[in-house]
Amino acid sequence: MKKIALNINGEEYVVDINEDMRLIDLLRDKLHFTGTKEGCGEGECGACTVIMDGETVNSCMVLAFQAEGREIITIEGVGNGEALHPIQKAFLEEGAVQCGFCIPGMVLSAKALLDKKPAPTRNEIREGISGNLCRCTGYNKIVDAIDKASKYLKEEGETK
Amino acid sequence: MKLETVGKNIIRVDGLAKVTGKATYPQDLYMDNMLYGKTLRSTKPHANIKVDTKKAEKIPGVIKILTYRDVPYNHHGVLFKDHEVFCAKKVRSIGDPIAFVVATCEKTATKALEEIEVEYEELEAVFDPIKAMDEKAPKVHDKSNIIYKYQLRRGDIEEGFKQCDVIVEEEYKTSMVDHAFLQPEAGIAYLENDTVVVCVSTQYPHFDQLEIAEALKIPLDKVKVINPAVGGAFGGREDITMQIHLALATRLIGRPVKAIYTRQESFVAHSKRHPMIMRYKTGANRAGRLIAMEATIVGDTGAYASWAINILRKSGVHATGPYEIPNVKVDSYAVYTNNPFAGAMRGFGATQVPIAHEQQMDILAERLNIDPIRFRLENCFKKGSTTATGQILEESIPLERTIKEVEKQMKKSVVGGV
Amino acid sequence: MKKRGIGYASTFYGTGYGNGFPDISRAIAELGTDGNIYIYVGATEVGQGAKTILSQIAAEALGVDFSSIVFICEDTSITPDAGTAAASRQTYNTGNAIKLASEKLRNEIINILEKRYGISTENIEDYLLQVAKLNGDEALRMDGIFTASTTEMDAETGQGNPYYPYTFSVYGIEVEVDTTTGIVEVTKAVCGQDVGRAINPKLIEGQIDGGFSMGLGYGIMEDINLQSGRIKHDRFTSYLIPTALDMPDIDKIIIEEPEATGPYGAKGIGEPVLVAVAPAILNAIYNAVGVRMKEIPVTPERLLKALKVKERGV
Structure with a gap:
């Protein structure tokens, strides 16, 4: 057992963890941030993607103790209270969601991409989500949605 | 007809929960006092087995290990009841469930799996569906490996081929593939008074309810299936996987029991797409009319029938492709082997045959020196056409129009489009 | 060398359990x-x-x-x-x-x-x-x-009305084949899908995209690789399914011709959207490099082997 402190979605947590506990287990089993999904357990599908200090990571490939002192964003922390993040709004409007299991990871990969590159090309969007597998949507509407979200974010930036 | 709601791009009703991470899949459920289940699966494709769970049962934290002895009616299956809930004496493919360990935590359950002793007496196995059709081949079940034959006869096939100017004969093969839905199988079962509640991702909750009730030998209304968010299915959640295991465990133990498959277990636990071997002979005349087609289709259903009969039937019915052919002979077979079992997957037998019939069309068009689009337009189903099974297509048959529109758009979209 | 080619496939799909089974x-x-x-x-x-x-x-x-x-x-x-x-x-x-x-x-x-x-x-x-x-x-x-209204087919002749209704698909696909690596890239697609009537066009488009992706995987990528009954490709490191980079943009054409027995004329499309993809890719590969791939998936190894056979003029 080990005690670590970390920040999740803007809140501080101090938790007891086992040395071999993965970040995904801490998030899901211990803290019940169940929006983070496990699809393969070996960093191939991207369903467990979270943002750690601004970078996307597969939370199944990170041990919980490695998150000590870090800032984590999960899908639960993407929107602003009840208001949807422009990426979430665009995903809904463009029909980018089907079964939904890959969607939390997709939204976080999209966020990390747009945070760094506010106006990506379609091909850059495809690259940005190439670590996230989806079996339902064929990705095209997800690409449309991220493209639209980048425009929403630009408009938001202009009105601020 | 003026329509108000139909035809509109209404935003999907389950979308909001899914983009916010609030949609609940069975793995997202946690209950007080719950236990974890893990499945022991066969590592041999064909063997007689003896199972000893004594050592594993002694591990602290192991609550119970279920085997065939615990199942009131040890059979299930969508059409034939040829699956055993837990193999009693014989395994027929790698991945067949043998036991289900219920423990206080996942780690203990995993450890217990390693301590269960399974004695395998290996039997000769058959993996090639063509060899499996031979009477002398090892029997996967105690009967012929050929479980179904569909035959289609229309017109006069010999006379038809005599009238052909060009005949193309080829053999095509498709592979065994997985649904690879992103959400691995997961479920949780618990008791609500004397009702067993099984919360699981499935395509057909009412059928699961029936199979659980049959296996547990309890009335149907004492089983409730809750079907929360489903992370893709594509046919792979037609046959049940963990449903009976969970229901039985919670009923015998009286505590909630949860299970989640790893991706690797998911691969062996659910059905696959039938690989098919398709021998085709297709003939047309110089004017570009299809005259005759003969096909033999063999589908490998692995160790269990699942939907094989319906699938090989669907392959047979769709073997011609969407074309009018006056003389047709099709034989399609579903065959047991010791491969992983095949069942429903998106397209259900109608996905494999176009690999053959659409290449036959292009080969014939080339030999006849006709544009492949013109060749399809000449032969395709139209309003009033008769299919190979003698069905008259009376309405909503816009195939000709669809071909023309796609060709037009291809010319616009694709640089150098033909 | 990179060579482009186009191919078409047209398919039909009968809805429902079929063959008179109570549906x-x-x-x-x-x-x-x-x-x-x-x-x-x-x-x-x-x-x-x-x-x-x-x-x-x-x-x-x-x-x-x-x-x-x-x-x-x-x-x-x-x-x-x-x-x-x-x-x-x-x-x-x-x-x-x-x-x-x-x-x-x-x-x-x-x-x-x-x-x-x-x-x-x-x-x-x-x-x-x-x-x-x-x-x-x-x-x-x-x-x-x-x-649903279907009939059981005759056991000897297979004659009858086994499914109802039928849905039609026509897909045109362009591929680029790299003759050095054997890699096939799908560069463009036009998907014509009969739907009877579109209840929700955007959801239909989503089905077409998704079916396309699964068909693309079926045609050129996916195989569980069975060896003596054992699945060798049992994880996403070895069982490759399409990523966002493998998918082309698709022109979708929704064809409406209402089916009187369908709700507001609608027919099912969940499976039809998949079936024409792989055969159209196979025909496009032939159009590009002149080899007939009779076994799927068309992996780079399989395609290179076929190209070599063709070169030797066997």
Whole structure:
């Protein structure tokens, strides 16, 4: 057992963890941030993607103790209270969601991409989500949605 | 007809929960006092087995290990009841469930799996569906490996081929593939008074309810299936996987029991797409009319029938492709082997045959020196056409129009489009 | 060298269990005491959009706003059996059952308004709460049952009407084949999909994209690699499915020609959208490099081998 402190979605947590506990287990089993999904357990599908200090990571490939002192964003922390993040709004409007299991990871990969590159090309969007597998949507509407979200974010930036 | 709601791009009703991470899949459920289940699966494709769970049962934290002895009616299956809930004496493919360990935590359950002793007496196995059709081949079940034959006869096939100017004969093969839905199988079962509640991702909750009730030998209304968010299915959640295991465990133990498959277990636990071997002979005349087609289709259903009969039937019915052919002979077979079992997957037998019939069309068009689009337009189903099974297509048959529109758009979209 | 080619495939798909097997969907439409319309049906939302499509059919049949519909499908103890979410049958079969139940409920509401209040109206929307309160705690419920019409085929000749209705797909695909690596890239696609009537065009487009991706994987990537009954490719490191980089942009053409027996003319499309993809890719590969690939998936190794055979002129 080990005690670590970390920040999740803007809140501080101090938790007891086992040395071999993965970040995904801490998030899901211990803290019940169940929006983070496990699809393969070996960093191939991207369903467990979270943002750690601004970078996307597969939370199944990170041990919980490695998150000590870090800032984590999960899908639960993407929107602003009840208001949807422009990426979430665009995903809904463009029909980018089907079964939904890959969607939390997709939204976080999209966020990390747009945070760094506010106006990506379609091909850059495809690259940005190439670590996230989806079996339902064929990705095209997800690409449309991220493209639209980048425009929403630009408009938001202009009105601020 | 003026329509108000139909035809509109209404935003999907389950979308909001899914983009916010609030949609609940069975793995997202946690209950007080719950236990974890893990499945022991066969590592041999064909063997007689003896199972000893004594050592594993002694591990602290192991609550119970279920085997065939615990199942009131040890059979299930969508059409034939040829699956055993837990193999009693014989395994027929790698991945067949043998036991289900219920423990206080996942780690203990995993450890217990390693301590269960399974004695395998290996039997000769058959993996090639063509060899499996031979009477002398090892029997996967105690009967012929050929479980179904569909035959289609229309017109006069010999006379038809005599009238052909060009005949193309080829053999095509498709592979065994997985649904690879992103959400691995997961479920949780618990008791609500004397009702067993099984919360699981499935395509057909009412059928699961029936199979659980049959296996547990309890009335149907004492089983409730809750079907929360489903992370893709594509046919792979037609046959049940963990449903009976969970229901039985919670009923015998009286505590909630949860299970989640790893991706690797998911691969062996659910059905696959039938690989098919398709021998085709297709003939047309110089004017570009299809005259005759003969096909033999063999589908490998692995160790269990699942939907094989319906699938090989669907392959047979769709073997011609969407074309009018006056003389047709099709034989399609579903065959047991010791491969992983095949069942429903998106397209259900109608996905494999176009690999053959659409290449036959292009080969014939080339030999006849006709544009492949013109060749399809000449032969395709139209309003009033008769299919190979003698069905008259009376309405909503816009195939000709669809071909023309796609060709037009291809010319616009694709640089150098033909 | 990179070579481009195009290929077409046209396919058909018969909806439902088929062959005369009882293919039954049941649904209940209820005017809840809160004035909302509750649809109870055992049809699973697997991601295909059943909840949305079937709610649209209910709203249309009742003549009420979409937001009045509450769709319940997750619990066997309160929903009637609507068959499996497979065989592309939910829109057609269960859509019909919901349409029947909804029409019955609408007629009953119109009757009540006329008999009890002397109101003769086609617009029930404004009176839902008023009618709902009439029976106290008892909700007004109507059921709908739909059975698909197919016949069992003759055992000797296979003659009969095994499926109904049929849905058609025509896909045109452009590929680029790298003759040095054997890698096939799908660069463009035009997908023409017959739908009867589009209940929700955007959801149909999503199905076309998704079916395309699965068909692309089937044609050139996916194989569980069986060796003596063992699945060798049992994880995403070895069992490769398409990523966003493997997918082309697709021109989608939705073809509407209503089917009289379908709800508002709609037919099922969940499976049809997949079946034409792989064969069109195979024909495009031939068009590009002149080899007929008779076994799928067309992996780079298989294609290079075929190209070598062709070069040697065997």
